[in-house]
Amino acid sequence: MANYTVVERKYFITEKIDETPEVLILGMKPEDGKPNAFDPGMFMMVSGLDKQTGEKHVGRALSIASDPSSINIEFFVIKNPTHGDHIGRSHFMDVEINDPFMLKGPNGQFKFDPNKDSKVLFIAGGTGLAPFMSMLRHMKLVNAPTDTIMLYSVKFPTEIIRKDELNAFGQHLKLKTVVTVTRPAEGDNWTGQTGHVDSAMIQKHAPDFADRMCYICGPLPFVKAVKDALAALNVPQQRISADVWG
Numbered sequence: 001m002a003n004y005t006v007v008e009r010k011y012f013i014t015e016k017i018d019e020t021p022e023v024l025i026l027g028m029k030p031e032d033g034k035p036n037a038f039d040p041g042m043f044m045m046v047s048g049l050d051k052q053t054g055e056k057h058v059g060r061a062l063s064i065a066s067d068p069s070s071i072n073i074e075f076f077v078i079k080n081p082t083h084g085d086h087i088g089r090s091h092f093m094d095v096e097i098n099d100p101f102m103l104k105g106p107n108g109q110f111k112f113d114p115n116k117d118s119k120v121l122f123i124a125g126g127t128g129l130a131p132f133m134s135m136l137r138h139m140k141l142v143n144a145p146t147d148t149i150m151l152y153s154v155k156f157p158t159e160i161i162r163k164d165e166l167n168a169f170g171q172h173l174k175l176k177t178v179v180t181v182t183r184p185a186e187g188d189n190w191t192g193q194t195g196h197v198d199s200a201m202i203q204k205h206a207p208d209f210a211d212r213m214c215y216i217c218g219p220l221p222f223v224k225a226v227k228d229a230l231a232a233l234n235v236p237q238q239r240i241s242a243d244v245w246g
Helices: 126-141 163-172 199-205 220-232
Strands: 007-018 023-030 043-048 060-063 073-078 100-107 119-125 147-154 175-181 213-219 240-245
Touching: 023 100, 043 073, 060 073, 060 126, 060 240, 073 126, 119 126, 119 220, 126 147, 126 163, 126 213, 126 240, 147 199, 163 175, 175 199, 199 220, 213 220, 220 240
Parallel strands: 119 147, 119 213, 147 175, 213 240
Antiparallel strands: 007 023, 007 100, 023 073, 043 060, 043 100
């Protein structure tokens, strides 16, 4: 994995997808038409620009969901955050196609190299799926043989991001994906795994967890709970890599 120089460049909104009741997908293209080099798992500081004054708004860290080879960059955004300094309606809800943004990066030590890890366990919570989408898209592109198990936690079945693409990965990668719903309700027709990710769930779906490098991404309480679950299974700290938002 390379060490990248952090640069700031102008991008424009190309896509605004109402993906789930709680999540937007935003696509952005660079003004100069050049890709931004990064390793799967890294993030960008994303700042809007005032359309009248050009003034740059306060930046927000967003994990990159796109593959490093892509010229455009994709992000998953919570519509109405209830954590950290972003409680309330997200300003991303009001963006329009061709709106300008400044992206600064790449940033972060949460990186994945399929040539380094032959067996991995990905554990994602909500929009914490974003860096794993980048990793999986990269693995598909390079035809990586990595043995991958992914536990993906969502509140409701309707909150599965990029559902069709996730299902398709199973046809191209050595990947087992388990979605767990933490707030199942009558009438949602969910027949899969339910409950929060804990030691028992990890043992059930990844019985060879001790042989895997573990990657975690999601909100702080989620990451802490998963770290505690792995610690209870005596997974050493050096086999755990985590990224936190909120």
